[in-house]
Amino acid sequence: MENLNFISLLLLSLIAISHASLSDNAYLSLGKSNFPSVQAEKLIRELNLFPNSEVNVIDGGDDGVSFIDQAGYNKRIVERKFRFPNVVGDEEESFTVDDLGNHAGYYKIENSHDARMFYFFFESRTSKKDPVVIWLTGGPGCSSELAMFYENGPYTIANNLSLVRNKYGWDKVSNLLYVDQPTGTGYSYSTDRRDIRHNEEGVSNDLYDFLQAFFKEHPELAKNDFYITGESYAGHYIPAFAARVHRGNKAKEGIHINLKGFAIGNGLTDPAIQYKAYTDYALDMGIIKQAEHDRISKIVPVCEMAIKLCGTDGTVSCMASYLVCSTIFNSIISVAGNINYYDIRKNCEGSLCYDFSNMEKFLGQKSVKEALGVGDIDFVSCSPTVYQAMLMDWMRNLEVGIPALLEDGIKLLVYAGEYDLICNWLGNSRWVHAMEWPGQKAFVASPEVPFEVSGSEAGVLKSYGPLAFLKVHDAGHMVPMDQPEASLEMLKRWTRGTLSEATEEPQQLVAEI
Ligand SMILES: *[C@@H]1O[C@H](CO)[C@@H](O)[C@H](O)[C@H]1NC(C)=O
Numbered sequence: 001m002e003n004l005n006f007i008s009l010l011l012l013s014l015i016a017i018s019h020a021s022l023s024d025n026a027y028l029s030l031g032k033s034n035f036p037s038v039q040a041e042k043l044i045r046e047l048n049l050f051p052n053s054e055v056n057v058i059d060g061g062d063d064g065v066s067f068i069d070q071a072g073y074n075k076r077i078v079e080r081k082f083r084f085p086n087v088v089g090d091e092e093e094s095f096t097v098d099d100l101g102n103h104a105g106y107y108k109i110e111n112s113h114d115a116r117m118f119y120f121f122f123e124s125r126t127s128k129k130d131p132v133v134i135w136l137t138g139g140p141g142c143s144s145e146l147a148m149f150y151e152n153g154p155y156t157i158a159n160n161l162s163l164v165r166n167k168y169g170w171d172k173v174s175n176l177l178y179v180d181q182p183t184g185t186g187y188s189y190s191t192d193r194r195d196i197r198h199n200e201e202g203v204s205n206d207l208y209d210f211l212q213a214f215f216k217e218h219p220e221l222a223k224n225d226f227y228i229t230g231e232s233y234a235g236h237y238i239p240a241f242a243a244r245v246h247r248g249n250k251a252k253e254g255i256h257i258n259l260k261g262f263a264i265g266n267g268l269t270d271p272a273i274q275y276k277a278y279t280d281y282a283l284d285m286g287i288i289k290q291a292e293h294d295r296i297s298k299i300v301p302v303c304e305m306a307i308k309l310c311g312t313d314g315t316v317s318c319m320a321s322y323l324v325c326s327t328i329f330n331s332i333i334s335v336a337g338n339i340n341y342y343d344i345r346k347n348c349e350g351s352l353c354y355d356f357s358n359m360e361k362f363l364g365q366k367s368v369k370e371a372l373g374v375g376d377i378d379f380v381s382c383s384p385t386v387y388q389a390m391l392m393d394w395m396r397n398l399e400v401g402i403p404a405l406l407e408d409g410i411k412l413l414v415y416a417g418e419y420d421l422i423c424n425w426l427g428n429s430r431w432v433h434a435m436e437w438p439g440q441k442a443f444v445a446s447p448e449v450p451f452e453v454s455g456s457e458a459g460v461l462k463s464y465g466p467l468a469f470l471k472v473h474d475a476g477h478m479v480p481m482d483q484p485e486a487s488l489e490m491l492k493r494w495t496r497g498t499l500s501e502a503t504e505e506p507q508q509l510v511a512e513i
Pocket of ligand 1: 088158159160161162164
């Protein structure tokens with residue numbers, strides 16, 4: 001069996017190369033740049049991140065236990081309320097730590113060898129009854145603090161490393177959780193390498209255990225509505241996690257979790273459809289020309305075949321499909337030059353597409369670590385080890401579990417900033433439309449309506465029943481960073497069930513009159 005897989009890998013690679021070299025070898029080569037270690041490295045450097053270690057696995061060596069004892073890691077580190085140092089603004093100081101409602105901590109993951117998952121929890125600034133919303137950043141292997149500080153968290157980081165309140169933080173309408181996962185990412189760690197995850201089964205089980213621990217500590221929040229959100233590679237995590245929660249609820253496994261919906265922002269969910277869409281999106285947006293489109297598109301059938309093989313056996317052929325399909329994306333990038341593939345309106349300066357280095361600087365400070373209670377644990381902003389460990393998962397189709405959730409009335413919102421290439425709106429729109437569920441026909445036939453925020457069109461919305469698709473204007477991969485007000489409105493209306501109403505919330509109209 002292993003041999004067969006290896007042969008299929010070779011075969012696919014050869015086919016891809018021969019397709020490519022039919023015309024122009026320079027644009028299409030299954031070269032070094034497709035390799036996972038190179039890709040992981042690139043991802044991290046482009047964000048100007050320099051994690052000190054590749055993964056948070058704390059090795060005790062021969063004397064593991066005493067090392068752990070000495071450092072105090074084996075004690076159950078419980079949640080604590082905290083206050084960030086250096087927050088700008090008088091109001092901040094007038095609050096007690098209790099009033100602030102900022103929590104950070106670790107939960108030991110029940111069904112793991114020794115994994116401890118780190119999280120931030122911010123109580124809603126409006127009401128304890130607001131829904132509980134969990135955010136997951138992608139990568140795979142990037143910390144959710146990226147979104148917390150640069151997208152939708154309660155604070156943003158100023159250049160002098162003080163924190164400034166975010167007017168559009170999602171904590172305005174929700175009790176907001178950020179989790180560092182899979183284990184090894186951010187401040188989350190284990191003393192046992194076997195806790196590194198390789199697929200969505202492992203990821204979703206850990207997240208389920210995390211939630212159980214969270215609601216055990218906050219039983220008063222367990223009756224609130226619960227929503228799963230996130231971005232990018234979380235397009236894999238989110239459907240798997242939602243299905244896991246739903247399964248746990250049905251089996252009465254633990255504390256019932258009041259799952260109402262899940263939202264995927266510029267995600268990777270159905271790779272076969274989304275990789276095929278790359279060349280079409282790039283052509284539509286003028287990044288590549290017709291001749292380049294046609295040439296690069298020759299790889300598509302090979303990529304589709306590879307993904308199909310991955311779907312049925314799920315081992316070496318998944319690696320093969322990653323290598324083959326990456327050729328499509330990398331070929332577009334080599335034509336497009338130093339384009340920022342998270343936002344095609346922008347260029348990457350040198351190798352730098354975004355500069356998120358302040359996050360590492362901020363979280364590396366002694367005073368911050370003390371406030372959070374993370375001890376000596378390093379902050380691993382993005383982990384190349386976690387990234388590479390998930391490669392077999394990359395080309396898996398996570399759309400397949402969604403129809404069952406929709407049928408049970410759990411809402412799905414797929415949204416996408418229109419200028420993102422890597423998880424572009426076109427590929428997302430296509431899989432959402434192609435998804436077979438009882439409401440498919442009605443969804444496809446539904447009109448597109450403007451999504452208006454503060455009197456102007458912030459996006460285009462299509463929805464039917466529990467399913468909604470929103471294309472967000474003037475935004476790249478990170479919608480809440482580019483369109484903070486619109487993204488907060490989106491979350492608010494979606495969780496309140498008013499997303500598809502033609503007009504804005506009545507109270508706002510009244511205020512305007
Ligand atoms: C740091 O930057 C913030 C935001 O620009 C500003 O309000 C604050 O006064 C600055 N703090 C210091 C100590 O310079």
